[in-house]
Amino acid sequence: MRIVALAGGIGGARFLRGLLAAVGPQDEITVIGNTGDDIHLYGLKVCPDLDTVMYTLGGGIHEEQGWGRADETWSIKAEMKEYGVGPEWFGLGDRDFATHLVRSQMLTAGYSLSQVTEALCVRWNPGVRLLPMSDDRVETHVRITDEQGTRAVHFQEYWVRLHAAVDAEAIIPVGADTAKPAPGVLEAIAEADVILFPPSNPVVSIGTILAVPGIREAVAAAPAPVVGLSPIIGGAPVRGMADKVLAAVGVEATAEAVALNYGPDLIDGWLVDTADEHAVAAVEAAGIACRAVPLLMTDVEATAEMARTALALAEQVRHGS
Ligand code: GDP
Ligand code: CA
Numbered sequence: 372m373r374i375v376a377l378a379g380g381i382g383g384a385r386f387l388r389g390l391l392a393a394v395g396p397q398d399e400i401t402v403i404g405n406t407g408d409d410i411h412l413y414g415l416k417v418c419p420d421l422d423t424v425m426y427t428l429g430g431g432i433h434e435e436q437g438w439g440r441a442d443e444t445w446s447i448k449a450e451m452k453e454y455g456v457g458p459e460w461f462g463l464g465d466r467d468f469a470t471h472l473v474r475s476q477m478l479t480a481g482y483s484l485s486q487v488t489e490a491l492c493v494r495w496n497p498g499v500r501l502l503p504m505s506d507d508r509v510e511t512h513v514r515i516t517d518e519q520g521t522r523a524v525h526f527q528e529y530w531v532r533l534h535a536a537v538d539a540e541a542i543i544p545v546g547a548d549t550a551k552p553a554p555g556v557l558e559a560i561a562e563a564d565v566i567l568f569p570p571s572n573p574v575v576s577i578g579t580i581l582a583v584p585g586i587r588e589a590v591a592a593a594p595a596p597v598v599g600l601s602p603i604i605g606g607a608p609v610r611g612m613a614d615k616v617l618a619a620v621g622v623e624a625t626a627e628a629v630a631l632n633y634g635p636d637l638i639d640g641w642l643v644d645t646a647d648e649h650a651v652a653a654v655e656a657a658g659i660a661c662r663a664v665p666l667l668m669t670d671v672e673a674t675a676e677m678a679r680t681a682l683a684l685a686e687q688v689r690h691g692s
Contacts, residue, residue, distance in 0.1 A: 379576025384427035386569035389674025407579035429495025568599035
């Protein structure tokens with residue numbers, strides 16, 4: 372079976388670990404990763420979501436934190452601070468720096484982000500084919516209004532420095548309109564047997580991937596069933612501040628509203644948590660097959676069970692039952 376999954380960072384990566392545990396060795400998983408969170412720091416290109424997927428599946432992630440390297444040290448950051456060079460709010464540890472150095476060196480030498488990602492994955496051996504959504508630069512910005520007036524800030528500044536404490540007025544994936552899908556992305560979607568939307572952020576992770584011209588259209592036109600899992604449980608994101616960015620695009624932070632926002636043209640099936648069983652009827656009425664099952668990724672086995680249910684729902688949708 373050829374499975375394609377669109378993925379952001381932590382929610383995407385944790386789901387993929389369960390998916391890998393649920394499938395057999397003959398199944399092929401292609402992950403299309405969000406690069407809208409990418410940021411340039413100290414002259415280096417940092418790709419937080421690609422790295423979170425790579426480290427999580429490759430066994431290098433800081434488990435409790437969900438991002439960054441295990442057994443990390445922070446000497447470079449401390450030295451930068453002595454020079455008065457920031458930003459202090461963005462955590463790049465020493466081990467993590469090596470990844471960004473290799474990536475930036477290769478990009479400077481003329482390799483594309485897909486080629487670089489493939490090269491980094493040789494070390495991490497994530498068990499999936501990890502493709503950036505695009506080789507072109509896309510950076511999500513968030514329009515906010517605070518005491519400094521109305522302005523756009525980089526998504527990382529909004530999320531990490533400002534902790535999404537101010538309202539997001541608009542989400543702008545800068546560069547997305549002219550970005551091209553990375554090599555292999557459209558082919559993987561067209562040839563997939565199943566397409567999954569993990570419980571990643573629907574706006575700034577999955578939404579950004581779909582904003583690359585051609586990707587949304589390819590998913591909608593794909594012969595494969597498309598099944599998503601809700602990142603919203605009981606009216607709130609399980610982790611993070613997805614409600615803030617959902618509000619910016621006029622979508623309520625409910626499992627049902629997120630499904631309807633993707634819509635029946637894009638997704639065929641949707642899983643909500645048992646806490647949201649009441650949402651099933653409305654989602655189904657919109658033409659999206661829906662089931663309520665436990666959706667907390669408490670451990671790999673619980674997550675694998677979510678993945679098995681998503682794959683089973685895809686089969687049911689495929690056979691029209
Ligand atoms: P990010 O790039 O690190 O923000 O990660 P993603 O976009 O991939 O995922 C973030 C989303 O994962 C958030 O909206 C969370 O609500 C969701 N999430 C995190 N843990 C869980 C979980 O255990 N279950 C479900 N259903 N969603 C989760
Ligand atoms: Ca992210």
